[in-house]
Amino acid sequence: MIDLRNISYQYENGEEVLNNFNLALKPGDKIGLVGPNGSGKTTLFKIIMGLLTPKQGEVIIFDQKREKEEDFVEVRERVGFLFQDSDDLLFCPTVEEDLAFGPLNLGKSKEEAKRIVNETLDIIGMKGFEKKVSHRLSGGQKRMIAFGAVLAMQPEVLLLDEPFSGLDEEAVEKMVDILNNTDKSYLVVSHNEDLIDKVTNKLYYMNE
Amino acid sequence: MMHISEGVLSAPVLLTGAAATAAGTAIALKKIDNEDIPQVGIVSAALFVGNLIHIPIGPTSIHLVLNAIAGILLGWKAFPAFLVAFLLQSILFQFGGLTALGVNVFMVALPAVVCHYLFKVLIKKGESSKWLGISGFICGAVAISLTVILLMFSLIFTHDSFYEMARMILAGNLVLVIIEALLTGFCLVFLRKVKPELFIDLQVEGGGLKGSERV
Amino acid sequence: MIDLNQGFAQGSSWVHQLDPRVKIMTIFLLAVILAVGESIIMLLQALAFTTYLVLAAKLELKKVLKRLVVVNFFILGIWVFVPATYPGDALMQVGPLSISTAGVIYATKITLRSNAIMLGIIALLSTSTVSSLMQAMRWLYVPEKIVYLFFFVYRYVHVIWKEFNRLYDSMLMRGFKAETNLHCYKSYAYLIGMLLVRSYERSTRVYEAMLCRGFRGEFHNLDDLSFSNQDLKIFSGILVFISWIIILERGVFLI
Numbered sequence: 209m210i211d212l213r214n215i216s217y218q219y220e221n222g223e224e225v226l227n228n229f230n231l232a233l234k235p236g237d238k239i240g241l242v243g244p245n246g247s248g249k250t251t252l253f254k255i256i257m258g259l260l261t262p263k264q265g266e267v268i269i270f271d272q273k274r275e276k277e278e279d280f281v282e283v284r285e286r287v288g289f290l291f292q293d294s295d296d297l298l299f300c301p302t303v304e305e306d307l308a309f310g311p312l313n314l315g316k317s318k319e320e321a322k323r324i325v326n327e328t329l330d331i332i333g334m335k336g337f338e339k340k341v342s343h344r345l346s347g348g349q350k351r352m353i354a355f356g357a358v359l360a361m362q363p364e365v366l367l368l369d370e371p372f373s374g375l376d377e378e379a380v381e382k383m384v385d386i387l388n389n390t391d392k393s394y395l396v397v398s399h400n401e402d403l404i405d406k407v408t409n410k411l412y413y414m415n416e
Numbered sequence: 417m418m419h420i421s422e423g424v425l426s427a428p429v430l431l432t433g434a435a436a437t438a439a440g441t442a443i444a445l446k447k448i449d450n451e452d453i454p455q456v457g458i459v460s461a462a463l464f465v466g467n468l469i470h471i472p473i474g475p476t477s478i479h480l481v482l483n484a485i486a487g488i489l490l491g492w493k494a495f496p497a498f499l500v501a502f503l504l505q506s507i508l509f510q511f512g513g514l515t516a517l518g519v520n521v522f523m524v525a526l527p528a529v530v531c532h533y534l535f536k537v538l539i540k541k542g543e544s545s546k547w548l549g550i551s552g553f554i555c556g557a558v559a560i561s562l563t564v565i566l567l568m569f570s571l572i573f574t575h576d577s578f579y580e581m582a583r584m585i586l587a588g589n590l591v592l593v594i595i596e597a598l599l600t601g602f603c604l605v606f607l608r609k610v611k612p613e614l615f616i617d618l619q620v621e622g623g624g625l626k627g628s629e630r631v
Numbered sequence: 632m633i634d635l636n637q638g639f640a641q642g643s644s645w646v647h648q649l650d651p652r653v654k655i656m657t658i659f660l661l662a663v664i665l666a667v668g669e670s671i672i673m674l675l676q677a678l679a680f681t682t683y684l685v686l687a688a689k690l691e692l693k694k695v696l697k698r699l700v701v702v703n704f705f706i707l708g709i710w711v712f713v714p715a716t717y718p719g720d721a722l723m724q725v726g727p728l729s730i731s732t733a734g735v736i737y738a739t740k741i742t743l744r745s746n747a748i749m750l751g752i753i754a755l756l757s758t759s760t761v762s763s764l765m766q767a768m769r770w771l772y773v774p775e776k777i778v779y780l781f782f783f784v785y786r787y788v789h790v791i792w793k794e795f796n797r798l799y800d801s802m803l804m805r806g807f808k809a810e811t812n813l814h815c816y817k818s819y820a821y822l823i824g825m826l827l828v829r830s831y832e833r834s835t836r837v838y839e840a841m842l843c844r845g846f847r848g849e850f851h852n853l854d855d856l857s858f859s860n861q862d863l864k865i866f867s868g869i870l871v872f873i874s875w876i877i878i879l880e881r882g883v884f885l886i
Contacts, residue, residue, distance in 0.1 A: 254839070257843050259839045259843075284844070285845050289840075291840050293836065295833075296840050297840045299783065299786055299787075299840075301782065301786065302762060304853065305762075309841075309846075310845055312852075313845035313846050341762075343789050361844060361845065419705075421702055421705040421749075422662070422666070422744065422745045422749060422752075423742075423743075423746075423748055424706075424709065424744075424745065427666065430666060449848065451838070453779045453783060454834050454837045454841065455831070456783075457784050457786075457787065457834070458783055458830045460780070460783075461788045461790075462791050462827050462829075464784060464788050465791045466826060468792075469795070470809075471809075471816070474811055477809075482823070485823075485827070489827070496776070496780055497780075497784075499777070500780045501784060504761075504781065504788070506752060506756075507757055507761070508637065508757070509698065510698050510701075510752055511701075513662070513752065514658065514662045514752060515662045515748065575717075577713050577717040577734060578709075578712070580712045580716050581708055581709065581711075581712035581713065598817075599820040602817045602820030602821065602824075603820040606820060606821050606824035606825075607824050610825075614827075614831060
């Protein structure tokens, strides 16, 4: 589904993070990315989403080579990316609007969007939060809603950047449970190795 | 803070202010695409927070206006930025009110736009950090002075009897002119060191802030 | 002192439940009439009306008074200067200054106007959530870009305010003191600069997150404003009152 070949990336200041990096995600793959800070894990996700352009290498997603901005429109509709900071992802006043933002962009009707909002809240175990104000939730709740906002797009692949950060024990269990029961493929970055082991079936080690 | 309260100004002054702000905002909205809204909005939010910070002078403290920095970074977009920020302040803390909104926005946004162009002229004259700081100082001083002058005008045009009060306001704000000028200078030097992209964007785009990093 | 959390918006009085479109239209009409109105009788009745709205909204009166005190600082300045410099017959003599009757009336009008509008804003706008006001603004044909700008500013003011507090606390932890000197002003300039940098970077990430969720330059909304029977009754009542104060105001000119 995702095939990265010989990817290298350089920041504007000249610092290199990825060097001839290869990665393949096939249906059913649940891959954990492990590595120190600054090894380019988030950069990798941004390259997949077309937010950053690699210096060299090929990005092949859903069997198509992706190079230009237009190529990534489809990628963004089919791949869900959970950002590290929930406040970057949740920008609407209410939870309901935040969850409906993606589906409405995909051309769903208001009724369909509302149905998706309800289903999503059910999946993440946060029913009754529809009218709550996103920014006033606790860090863990924001994390869960941000995850919901990604799921609401009904993506085929998930990219999860530190999904467990800020979650309490119960929410961590919920998240692990959701990930273990989904048939979606995903890439997950986390510093918590125990949790990574619980939710993945492959590991990639990245070094600086 | 540099706000005139509700109910003070006369109808012609209020109307003029509202019309001028509407015109400035209309010009700015043409320069803003939906894609730019997050950026202009979030930078405005930072200015809003900057406005709430107390800066000590002697035994008391004052609030900053920061319109020079707003103008340098946002250009014409300073109009909608201040419009929205002041509207929010009036809903949240009743600063400034509604009918005086046009005048209050115009008083700070016009000097902001003036500074935007002034800064562009100044910055061509030198590369050094020292010169950047001096340019910032000049812009900060010009912006607040203009704001205070506009404030005086709006009072005096309302009624002659405001003359004495306007003079006191002018005197009282001389300190603010110096503090804002200093802060603007330091702040610009800081911004160029830490985030030079802000200035690259500025030089590429006539209207100020527009993400060139964007894909 | 900073209450970004819209304390007044929480409540269940009929004022809170009133349709935000009715609230915006009412405060707009009231503010315009009051701002140009000259009749003291009209201003007094309008003040009574907005005071009634504040009471009906069952807001914490102590907080409301605090807000009014801040607003009235400027008005206080007017009382200090205007009556003494306003032309007209002297009401009394204070030292070398003669206080004119017309000046006192003028300052009284300003005080009434200002407080009446402020109370109206507290009762009608501060009791609505920002998101409901946004929906109403959109319905009332406020340009879409302004509405969304408003929305981003409101949303991120909270985030940036927290960021400011974290930065400021860490300055204090490192022995920073707010004093009147160059070092202090420089530190404040860096603090504001840092807030701008972080906000700029955050805006880039927020935009990226929007792109990742299929944003293509168009905003969609899920609004569901509904105009109830109660709203209709209250709005009619308000319109009657507004007509009444217009009559009062015009009456002054007729006499």
